[in-house]
Amino acid sequence: MTQEKRASLTAVMVAALRAEASAWPDAICHDPWAAQLAGEEGLRYAERSKRSFPPMALWLAVRTAYIDAHVRHFIEHAGTQVVLLGAGLDTRAQRLAHPNVSFYEVDTPQSSQHKQTQLQRLDGYPLDAATYVTCNFEHQDPIERLQRAGFSTELPAFFVWEGVTYYLTEEAVRATVRSFAEQAHPQSLLLFDIFSKRFVRADTGQQGDRESVQMVEDMGEPFRWGTNDPLPLLFEEGLRYVDITRFDEACLALTGSYERERMFRFQSFVLCAKQVPSILPPLHSVQK
Numbered sequence: 378m379t380q381e382k383r384a385s386l387t388a389v390m391v392a393a394l395r396a397e398a399s400a401w402p403d404a405i406c407h408d409p410w411a412a413q414l415a416g417e418e419g420l421r422y423a424e425r426s427k428r429s430f431p432p433m434a435l436w437l438a439v440r441t442a443y444i445d446a447h448v449r450h451f452i453e454h455a456g457t458q459v460v461l462l463g464a465g466l467d468t469r470a471q472r473l474a475h476p477n478v479s480f481y482e483v484d485t486p487q488s489s490q491h492k493q494t495q496l497q498r499l500d501g502y503p504l505d506a507a508t509y510v511t512c513n514f515e516h517q518d519p520i521e522r523l524q525r526a527g528f529s530t531e532l533p534a535f536f537v538w539e540g541v542t543y544y545l546t547e548e549a550v551r552a553t554v555r556s557f558a559e560q561a562h563p564q565s566l567l568l569f570d571i572f573s574k575r576f577v578r579a580d581t582g583q584q585g586d587r588e589s590v591q592m593v594e595d596m597g598e599p600f601r602w603g604t605n606d607p608l609p610l611l612f613e614e615g616l617r618y619v620d621i622t623r624f625d626e627a628c629l630a631l632t633g634s635y636e637r638e639r640m641f642r643f644q645s646f647v648l649c650a651k652q653v654p655s656i657l658p659p660l661h662s663v664q665k
């Protein structure tokens with residue numbers, strides 16, 4: 378069954394990994410809801426992912442903490458809208474809630490419905506922390522869908538696109554970036570993560586990477602898009618500010634540690650915008 382037909386399993390898996398990382402004594406991310414949202418199914422997939430890629434929970438912790446720091450930074454500097462593209466079971470709308478900030482969660486109808494059903498089961502989770510917007514990036518325009526739900530293109534917004542681009546076709550990645558470039562307020566920011574071409578093609582020479590690629594295929598969410606340099610695509614779609622940070626660099630900033638064997642070098646974060654942002658979040662700002 379494909380992603381079009383049912384809620385995302387990779388979203389459930391990453392929630393389980395986030396729960397695991399949140400329980401570490403030296404945790405760099407804190408998601409108190411993740412374990413309940415992931416459930417048994419999430420745990421099973423998380424265990425499988427770690428057999429192929431042992432530092433998977435640390436990798437996910439870095440991803441969560443790095444993005445959290447950027448969202449917080451944006452909110453502190455008076456940003457009033459945060460959009461989570463491909464939100465999955467992300468709980469930032471509650472964890473990073475601020476009285477002046479509206480959160481929008483964009484996802485496929487199936488994943489969005491699954492999320493809302495799961496949230497209803499949580500004791501104390503405010504369902505109205507976010508406005509839920511359905512959109513399939515393969516054939517729908519996210520900003521158009523957001524505007525129908527109350528999102529304003531007259532105000533700057535921070536767009537998070539976490540753990541999503543590699544499941545999309547290049548056409549969908551381009552269309553989503555174009556939608557952001559053409560319609561979002563020019564002081565808006567878009568932050569997403571990417572995998573290298575070799576990684577999504579299972580061509581890194583690592584058996585574990587081949588298993589990871591096979592695992593997401595088995596889950597019905599195969600990798601489709603990888604890039605070694607997203608700058609040309611982002612420039613062609615109208616963006617004029619691009620800042621790329623490798624996972625190794627983010628992990629070093631957040632944990633002070635580096636291990637070559639972790640193989641975090643095939644993944645990067647991309648922060649981009651239509652123009653140079655007036656508030657630049659430097660990498661060291663992610664350190665707490």
Ligand SMILES: C[S@@+](CC[C@H](N)C(=O)[O-])C[C@H]1O[C@@H](n2cnc3c(N)ncnc32)[C@H](O)[C@@H]1O
Nearest residue numbers: 385387388463464465485488513514515539540
């Ligand atoms: C690995 S999950 C990441 C979820 C969340 N961002 C996180 O990091 O916890 C991938 C998410 O992308 C969404 N997604 C995948 N393909 C999509 C598409 N074509 N349109 C909209 N959302 C999509 C899935 O529904 C799922 O929620």
